[in-house]
Amino acid sequence: MKKTLLVGRHGVGKTTLKQVLREEPIHYVKTQCMDYGDWLLDSPGEYAEVHGLGAALAIYSYEAEIVALLISADDDYSLFPPNITCMVNREVIGIVTKIDKASPDRAENWLRLSGCEKVFHIDSHSKKGVNELKAYLQKQA
Numbered sequence: 001m002k003k004t005l006l007v008g009r010h011g012v013g014k015t016t017l018k019q020v021l022r023e024e025p026i027h028y029v030k031t032q033c034m035d036y037g038d039w040l041l042d043s044p045g046e047y048a049e050v051h052g053l054g055a056a057l058a059i060y061s062y063e064a065e066i067v068a069l070l071i072s073a074d075d076d077y078s079l080f081p082p083n084i085t086c087m088v089n090r091e092v093i094g095i096v097t098k099i100d101k102a103s104p105d106r107a108e109n110w111l112r113l114s115g116c117e118k119v120f121h122i123d124s125h126s127k128k129g130v131n132e133l134k135a136y137l138q139k140q141a
């Protein structure tokens with residue numbers, strides 16, 4: 001799998017998605033520090049929310065092949081400024097989480113405004129959209 005860094009606000013669903021992608025049982029764990037697994041780098045939401053911690057994401061992006069920006073379908077705002085992807089010299093994809101809770105359209109628009117060309121829609125509980133994302137993250141032979 002392509003090494004992928006998950007970035008998004010506290011509670012957006014990064015760790016849940018990580019568990020689903022790894023085919024582990026879903027159980028709530030607050031991410032307290034960078035979870036540096038085999039191919040998924042799961043960041044604490046505070047790294048994206050607190051200005052002084054953002055540098056950690058920049059450093060971990062160098063370890064990754066893909067940076068994934070996550071916004072929940074029911075979020076009222078986006079943490080990611082327009083065209084932020086040009087700050088990253090890795091492929092940046094968008095993931096709309098919790099599509100069981102609201103229409104993904106607004107979150108997808110924010111992700112596209114931030115520069116994500118590829119955007120996935122995920123419901124981690126029913127696993128809707130997970131196979132498509134997993135196939136995309138698979139390394140081609």
Ligand SMILES: Nc1nc2c(ncn2[C@@H]2O[C@H](COP(=O)(O)OP(=O)(O)OP(=O)(O)O)[C@@H](O)[C@H]2O)c(=O)[nH]1
Binds near residue numbers: 016017044045101123
């Ligand atoms: N309805 C719904 N809830 C979800 C989904 N994905 C995650 N959640 C719930 O959202 C809550 C927060 O999920 P986490 O995966 O811990 O969020 P996180 O982004 O890792 O949060 P931090 O570790 O604090 O950065 C949990 O209660 C999850 O069960 C989803 O697709 N649908």
Ligand SMILES: [Mg+2]
Binds near residue numbers: 014029030031043
């Ligand atoms: Mg987490």
